Amino acid sequence: xxxxxxxxxxxxxxxxxxxxxxxxxxxxxxxxxxxxxxxxxx
Amino acid sequence: xxxxxxxxxxxxxxxxxxxxxxxxxxxxxxxxxxxxxxxxxxxxxxxxxxxxxxxxxxxxxxxxxxxxxxxxxxxxxxxxxxxxxxxxxxxxxxxxxxxxxxxxxxxxxxxxxxxxxxxxxxxxxxxxxxxxxxxxxxxxxxxxxxxxxxxxxxxxxxxxxxxxxxxxxxxxxxxxxxxxxxxxxxxxxxxxxxxxxxxxxxxxxxxxxxxxxxxxxxxxxxxxxxxxxxxxxxxxxxxxxxxxxxxxxxxxxxxxxxxxxxxxxxxxxxxxxxxxxxxxxxxxxxxxxxxx
Numbered sequence: 001x002x003x004x005x006x007x008x009x010x011x012x013x014x015x016x017x018x019x020x021x022x023x024x025x026x027x028x029x030x031x032x033x034x035x036x037x038x039x040x041x042x
Numbered sequence: 043x044x045x046x047x048x049x050x051x052x053x054x055x056x057x058x059x060x061x062x063x064x065x066x067x068x069x070x071x072x073x074x075x076x077x078x079x080x081x082x083x084x085x086x087x088x089x090x091x092x093x094x095x096x097x098x099x100x101x102x103x104x105x106x107x108x109x110x111x112x113x114x115x116x117x118x119x120x121x122x123x124x125x126x127x128x129x130x131x132x133x134x135x136x137x138x139x140x141x142x143x144x145x146x147x148x149x150x151x152x153x154x155x156x157x158x159x160x161x162x163x164x165x166x167x168x169x170x171x172x173x174x175x176x177x178x179x180x181x182x183x184x185x186x187x188x189x190x191x192x193x194x195x196x197x198x199x200x201x202x203x204x205x206x207x208x209x210x211x212x213x214x215x216x217x218x219x220x221x222x223x224x225x226x227x228x229x230x231x232x233x234x235x236x237x238x239x240x241x242x243x244x245x246x247x248x249x250x251x252x253x254x255x256x257x258x259x260x261x262x263x264x265x266x267x268x269x270x271x272x273x274x275x276x277x278x279x280x281x282x283x284x285x286x287x288x289x290x291x292x293x294x295x296x297x298x299x300x301x302x303x304x305x306x307x308x309x310x311x312x313x314x315x316x317x318x319x320x321x322x323x324x325x326x327x328x329x330x331x332x333x334x
Contacts, residue, residue, distance in 0.1 A: 001270055001271055001272040001275040001276055001279065001311050002270060002271040002272075002311075003268065003269070003270050003276075003308070003311055004269040004270060004271065005267065005268065005269035006266055006267070006268055006269075006297070006304075006308075007266060007267045008264060008265075008266055009265040009266055009267050009296070010264065010265045011231065011264050012258060012261035012262060012263060012264055012301075013230050013231070013234050013254075013257060013258060013261055014230055014231055015261060015262050015263075015264070015265055016257055016258075016260060016261040016262070017077065017230040017242065019262075020242050020244060020249045020250050021077075021078055021079050021082070021242065021243075021244045021249070025244075025249070028260065028261065028262045029262070031262050031263065031265070031287060031289075031298045032287075032289045034262060034265070035265045035289060035296045035298060036289070036291055036293070036296075038265055039267065039291070039293045039294070039296060040293065
């Protein structure tokens with residue numbers, strides 16, 4: 001298996017900031033939902 | 043004595059509630075990041091602290107005095123929104139003008155220029171200054187009054203990484219001398235190494251208040267976008283790697299990896315195909331991955 005791209009989307013503090021300030025706040029203990037929302041923005 | 047003690051601050055603009063019962067306490071020598079998206083209320087709070095706007099409710103004290111009292115504001119300086127200077131004057135001439143307008147009180151201009159690292163460029167016209175130099179000059183202007191509290195609105199906005207480091211280093215030096223600093227930003231990555239504490243605001247409300255270390259302790263793992271030659275294998279590998287989680291959605295694969303765990307994942311995926319792809323697989327930002 002080859003990795004073609006591995007790119008940082010959000011550091012822990014960036015994720016936390018996003019979770020706290022999103023239009024609809026996200027529980028940071030649910031990483032899948034959090035990452036999905038971050039991906040949607042990027 | 044706190045440099046800033048604000049309690050239950052409310053500010054409305056017609057039907058919009060810009061600040062809704064915000065508390066803020068800042069000690070001497072503390073660097074407090076006031077963070078939030080654009081429009082969250084950061085600048086409004088700074089304006090209130092600077093005595094430019096009155097709150098509709100709540101109380102504000104600077105060094106145990108209301109901002110409206112001259113002795114309180116005499117120890118406070120800063121800027122809101124983009125600081126402006128005369129581009130056809132030198133950095134020193136701009137500061138001389140400001141000092142004259144401020145009746146010449148405070149720190150000597152040469153000392154201030156030295157402090158912000160602009161002494162060697164003091165006679166150059168401002169038009170030739172970089173963004174970082176302009177921000178440092180703005181801080182120099184704030185330092186003319188020899189303040190014990192600095193209120194800085196987006197001091198790292200528009201700066202390149204070197205400029206962010208320059209301004210951050212200067213702020214840490216001032217804090218080491220006991221100056222309290224409140225700085226606003228909408229980019230946590232730009233100020234995370236400068237601040238001791240954060241107040242995070244969302245739609246006028248403080249949604250988090252505490253030390254950077256405490257926020258970090260609550261934060262989830264780093265998130266990464268992943269593209270591979272075999273997504274099923276990549277997800278299975280993530281499931282077998284402690285501290286790494288893989289998810290697939292319509293937008294592609296993502297990994298969340300705890301600090302130090304990404305290297306284990308990478309090494310397990312280090313197939314001949316991966317090695318042959320070489321460094322071209324790694325976009326610029328990924329160089330930060332393994333260090334977080």
